[in-house]
Amino acid sequence: MHSAFLSLLRKELLLAFRQKTDVVTVLFFFLIVSSLFPLAVGPELSTLKIIGPGVIWVGALLCSLLALHRVFESDFNDGSLEHLVLSGEPLTILVIAKVLAHWLVTGLPVVIVAPLIGLQFGLSQASLVLLLGTLFLGTPVLSLIGAIGAALTLGVRGGAALTSILILPFYVPILIFGAGAVVADLQGLSIDGHLSVLLAMLCVSIALAPLAIASAIKIALE
Amino acid sequence: MSFWQYSSPQYFYPLAKKMAIVFFVLASILTVWGLYIGFFVAPTDFQQGDSYRIIFIHVPAAWMSMLIYLIMSFWAAVGLIMNTRLSSMLAQALAPTGALMTFIALWTGAFWGRPTWGAWWVWDARLTSELILLFLYIGYMALRASIEDPRRADRASAILALVGVVNVPIIYFSVKWWNTLHQGASVSFTKSSSMATSMLTGMLVMALAFWMYSIAVSLVRVRRIIRDREANAGWLTESSGVT
Amino acid sequence: MQWGSVSEFFAMGGYGLYVWGSYLVTGLCILIELLTLKKK
Numbered sequence: 158m159h160s161a162f163l164s165l166l167r168k169e170l171l172l173a174f175r176q177k178t179d180v181v182t183v184l185f186f187f188l189i190v191s192s193l194f195p196l197a198v199g200p201e202l203s204t205l206k207i208i209g210p211g212v213i214w215v216g217a218l219l220c221s222l223l224a225l226h227r228v229f230e231s232d233f234n235d236g237s238l239e240h241l242v243l244s245g246e247p248l249t250i251l252v253i254a255k256v257l258a259h260w261l262v263t264g265l266p267v268v269i270v271a272p273l274i275g276l277q278f279g280l281s282q283a284s285l286v287l288l289l290g291t292l293f294l295g296t297p298v299l300s301l302i303g304a305i306g307a308a309l310t311l312g313v314r315g316g317a318a319l320t321s322i323l324i325l326p327f328y329v330p331i332l333i334f335g336a337g338a339v340v341a342d343l344q345g346l347s348i349d350g351h352l353s354v355l356l357a358m359l360c361v362s363i364a365l366a367p368l369a370i371a372s373a374i375k376i377a378l379e
Numbered sequence: 380m381s382f383w384q385y386s387s388p389q390y391f392y393p394l395a396k397k398m399a400i401v402f403f404v405l406a407s408i409l410t411v412w413g414l415y416i417g418f419f420v421a422p423t424d425f426q427q428g429d430s431y432r433i434i435f436i437h438v439p440a441a442w443m444s445m446l447i448y449l450i451m452s453f454w455a456a457v458g459l460i461m462n463t464r465l466s467s468m469l470a471q472a473l474a475p476t477g478a479l480m481t482f483i484a485l486w487t488g489a490f491w492g493r494p495t496w497g498a499w500w501v502w503d504a505r506l507t508s509e510l511i512l513l514f515l516y517i518g519y520m521a522l523r524a525s526i527e528d529p530r531r532a533d534r535a536s537a538i539l540a541l542v543g544v545v546n547v548p549i550i551y552f553s554v555k556w557w558n559t560l561h562q563g564a565s566v567s568f569t570k571s572s573s574m575a576t577s578m579l580t581g582m583l584v585m586a587l588a589f590w591m592y593s594i595a596v597s598l599v600r601v602r603r604i605i606r607d608r609e610a611n612a613g614w615l616t617e618s619s620g621v622t
Numbered sequence: 623m624q625w626g627s628v629s630e631f632f633a634m635g636g637y638g639l640y641v642w643g644s645y646l647v648t649g650l651c652i653l654i655e656l657l658t659l660k661k662k
Contacts, residue, residue, distance in 0.1 A: 305542060309535045315525040323522060323539060326514040326546075329507070369538055376534040422624065423635060430637035433644045440648070479651055487644040494640050592652070599659050 161246040162254045169258030183224045183263050184270060191216045191274045202279045209278030210288055210339035216274075217267050217292055218328055221299040222321050224263035225307045228255060228300075229374065233311045239378055248374065249367040256304045256370070264296035287339050287348070294355040295335040301366035302327045308373035331358060388465050388605045389614045395598040395605075402595035409588035416581035424578075433491040435581050439589040441484035444512060445547050447477035447593060451519075452544045455537035465601075467533035468608065470540065471523060472601035476593050478516035485509060496560060504553035505561040508546060515543040529608055 173180060194212045195205055232238040241251050271292050272285040280288065306324035313319065338351035384390045417435040424431040451473040458467030488506065489499045500506065519536050526532035554563045574582075609615055625631040634641040 302542075305538070309522060309539060310525070313522075313525045315521070319521060319525055322514070323518045326511045326518060327542065329511055330549075333507075369542055373535060373538050376531060376538070379531060418631075419624065428637055429635035430640050432634065432641050436644055436648050476655070479655055483648050483651055486647055490640045490644045494637055596655060596659065603659065 214336035311377035399598040406591035413584035439586040444481040
């Protein structure tokens with residue numbers, strides 16, 4: 158079981174490494190979308206500082222949505238997903254491996270690049286660190302919950318738009334606490350609550366999302 | 380024949396019609412009574428004037444929006460676990476009414492908020508989570524509509540509904556957990572109410588009326604769903620024995 | 623009865639727009655729901 162997890166993870170990362178365009182496209186999307194806001198709102202630094210955390214968080218959210226089709230779709234189409242289900246290994250473990258690989262390839266780059274964009278918005282060093290931290294806690298949750306949506310809509314017409322309207326209501330609490338932590342800190346308020354809730358969401362989604370994803374995959378393959 | 384025969388669409392179909400009639404009658408009587416209390420017995424409020432009378436729709440609709448989601452998720456779970464078609468059909472029937480109740484709660488809330496708070500909408504915890512509830516209902520219905528195979532639609536949407544069930548306690552407890560603009564709980568099982576008796580009575584009667592209505596409408600809708608999905612079954616096409 | 627006249631009833635102490643805006647839209651929603659169920 159342990160080796161199945163590792164070999165699947167390794168295979169996913171290898172595939173992603175061979176097709177770097179997917180990853181790089183998502184990253185560029187993040188950069189461009191974040192740049193749209195200063196262009197639209199005006200370069201007034203005081204305004205940018207206020208909207209910065211929110212804009213970057215929404216950008217990360219949209220990137221997560223954009224990248225979701227990568228998680229299961231190609232495997233579903235060529236039949237390897239079915240092989241995974243039939244392999245006899247616990248599907249929840251395999252699912253965690255796939256989502257982890259997905260996050261390492263699409264979520265983690267966003268987390269790393271976010272502070273650079275934060276500089277464009279004139280955020281202070283403390284804010285940048287906090288932004289990094291909340292995104293680091295929050296983007297795995299986005300990947301996990303997003304994967305539920307992706308699994309539910311496998312092979313269903315409506316595609317990305319349908320998956321988005323299904324998952325965005327679930328993304329809202331993550332956004333509220335993630336971006337809210339950085340904003341609250343700017344206002345001098347305590348952020349213990351925000352970080353606790355983010356961490357709790359991470360724990361709960363690691364524990365429960367794989368179950369939902371595995372069930373959804375089995376339903377899709379019937 | 381035992382009670383369990385009603386878990387079959389064929390036997391539930393005529394029962395649903397009889398039940399629907401009863402619940403529609405109850406709903407009508409309770410609505411008339413509730414509105415009478417609401418407009419002719421309950422006095423003008425000292426602080427809010429007559430704008431508070433929106434409460435006789437707003438609170439019942441909000442309560443129903445949460446209750447229906449819980450019941451819908453319950454039947455969806457039963458259908459998922461026990462593989463019973465009728466349970467999933469019930470969940471399917473409940474969703475549109477639940478969405479409508481959520482919309483009514485949000486609309487009447489806005490019309491109440493404008494004169495009382497000065498704003499049509501605020502992004503406080505309760506309003507935001509109620510809005511998310513509306514999106515959850517719509518997501519459930521959209522997913523169902525997109526999947527052609529009804530059994531797969533049953534199971535997939537059940538998972539979606541269950542993932543979203545955590546939102547309902549959040550709506551309910553949001554006024555306790557956060558400092559929100561929305562009023563806290565004035566009706567409780569443990570403490571005495573902070574509302575005038577006639578206002579409370581009117582609200583509770585209307586809440587019951589909304590509940591009876593929701594049940595009646597959902598039963599009519601599940602009959603239609605049974606007709607659609609069991610269209611090839613012999614018992615539907617036979618002219619005798621079907622009411 | 624607490625309403626002096628019919629016009630007072632409709633005015634709702636100045637809040638007529640909000641009270642009746644709520645009740646009418648609710649009534650409309652319920653009517654639409656019942657009509658869509660009647661059709662089939």
